[in-house]
Amino acid sequence: MENLTETDCFPAPANELAAPPSLPSGTGCEISTTIWRTARRTASLSLLIAALFSAGCGQDTPPEKPAAEVKPASPAVPEEVQGAADSLLGKETTVLLFGELAKNGKQQFLAANVVPKTPKNNLPGTIVTRAVVAENEDGKWKEILRCDEHLKNEKGFLPGTPIGGVTGWRLAFEQDPEKGLQLYFTPLKGAVDTHSLPIGIRWNSSAKRYQSLDRSYEHFLNEAPSLNTARSTLR
Helix, strand or coil: CCCCCHHHHCCCCCCCCCCCCCCCCCCHHHHHHHHHHHHHHHHHHHHHHHHHHHHHHHCCCCCCCCCCCCCCCCCCCCHHHHHHHHHHHCCCCEEEEEECCCCCCCCEEEEEEECCCCCCCCCCCEEEEEEEEEEEECCEEEEEEEECCCEEECCEECCCCCCCCCCEEEEEEEEECCCEEEEEEEEEECCECCCCCCEEEEEECCCCEEEEECCCCCCECCCECCHHHHCCCCC
16 A cells, blocks of 8 residues: 555645644654653643742742821921920920910910829829910910919919919810810829819800819819919819
8 A cells, every 4th residue: 555645644625725734744653652742741841830839829928017007297396386385384395285276366385394204103194293375465475374383374273273282283185176275184192193083174265264164174163362262172
């Protein structure tokens, strides 16, 4: 029998051109051997790729740390405000708040001599020895409220202040969008928390000054000209 070509075995359709052979040339045995070797190399390569992929995926990748929360920076205290606070309380003065604190159309600031936290001073909250609220009138800063051994304004002593001198106070405050700044002074006895009720103080728009409040923190109390008439009713 004559040797048959691949074209003789797989004749092309009458309406198509003969396609190039998709299998390697050679005898059936040679073709089978070539296909087997190609498949083996392909399988080996696939296994190698799979192994590399598995090794890469198997590594413990440290989880990405969440971005740290960025807290808004506190506004810088103007030099004019800091200078006025230093002139009232000395160089070791911290301006805690400034702006239209009383909602009266005037600029004010709250400053204090803050006691730093130490092993001996581990009381919670902001502990101060002195504090002032000052207001800007025609370009000049004027003290309108003072806390030292007692609580007082330009009219006298505020009701609730202890007769005995207080060496330290716990100071808390809040800024109400309508009523403005409200202060809470709690007298301390040395480094001991006496658990006294805080004395509330707020701007009285009718009297146009800061005054202390009753125990409901709703009604204003008039000042006393002397400590004897401003004696504390704290228990």
